[in-house]
Amino acid sequence: MSTAWSVPASLEIADLLAIAHRIEVDAIDRYALLADQMEAHNNPDLTKVFLDLANAEQIHAEEIRRLAGDIDLRGRADALNAVWRTAESPEQADLNDAHYLMTPWHALQMCLAGEQRALAFFTSIVETAQDAEVRAMAAELVEEEAEHVNLVRRLMRKYPEPTPSWSQDDDLPAAQD
């Protein structure tokens, strides 16, 4: 999965809000879907972790929505696909890494990587945007993403790294013999 992006220096404030909103909306989708997977496979601890993360992203999305006022965020974000060279959000996690025996530690690792990419993304806007207002707003978003990174790291203290045998299953799904 590529994490490359190409942010135009001429980005406007409405574009920045649309991008930030899309990142949050994609994250809500992703965490809700992971919560569904874990609930379906009877992993209630992980279901709760992913639902909490989805709710946290929902709060951020609403905050951006409020800041944007009348701006058509969805339409604007659709027009901005070129910002992310692969059309994927910088926070995009690799859902193929989900495992039915994964632990909260794994979920938080997945989450941390996404938050760090989002942090790097907004930092790059602070460094390259021509408009001072855009740079200021991007700096706010950097602060917010830094808080997310810190939050995830704090949560990780509660969940130690599992032993190497975490995925051991004595009744593996196996090809028919």
Added chain:
Amino acid sequence: MTAIETHVTCKPGDYKSDVMPIWCPGCGDYHVLMSFTRAFAKLGLRPENTVVVSGIGCSSRIPAYMTCYGFHGIHGRSLALATGLKVARPDLTVVVASGDGDGYSIGGNHFIQACRRNIDMTYVVMDNRVYGMTKGQPSPTTEPDFDTALSPGGTGLRPFHPLVIALASGANFVARAFSGEPNETADILVEAVRHPGFSFVEILSPCVTFRPDQREWKTKVHPAPVAATSDPARAARRIMTDDGMNIGILYRGDRRPYESKIGAKTVELAKLEEDFAL
């Protein structure tokens, strides 16, 4: 005359049903579901004018997870069902979901004939190169050296080449996508639905349970190096010589889609009951 509103403003989540998806955790089909809902939202499709038809297999569970009309059909027959539906109701947007076993083996001939007919619908095949639902048997796209208890030493068979078959058979739009890039896949689906005629989208969708090696696909896929062509011979040559991991729209044809000469007919329910009475 009052214009009929054909598009609506829906969020992707509005196209998800209340049924919780059941696939293995990490399955690529979760991403495909996400791509479907995002594409439908971008297209502004009215759920009541949209149908997702499927056959049998992991991928074919998708209609149940969507809020629009759905038809979970019989094995390999999704295209036959969808063809009948689209001919009878050309006003509907018809999207067909299948897998490599359902679509290329059991439904292989329907695939060829659907490309040939060029009816205006979109055919999405989630290809994981294995029969996942029945526990890992080789499918038509499985590599010849896929060594399992069921195929010791591999099948030794040359894999089916669906994109080239589609081109040779007359599909009007051919693309390859990767489930791990759901926004890009959604964009390809949007283009496929908008393109007139039969659009074929192969989505590489890893089966992490029976083909854990496919986790590596995320490092192998890459954008197609050149833009789509409208020349089927050139498209076929490109596809035959690529590494199977080129992602993007590969062919946009300009064949005129099939149109029924008769058109849709309204038949009284009582007449149908009489015709089909035993």
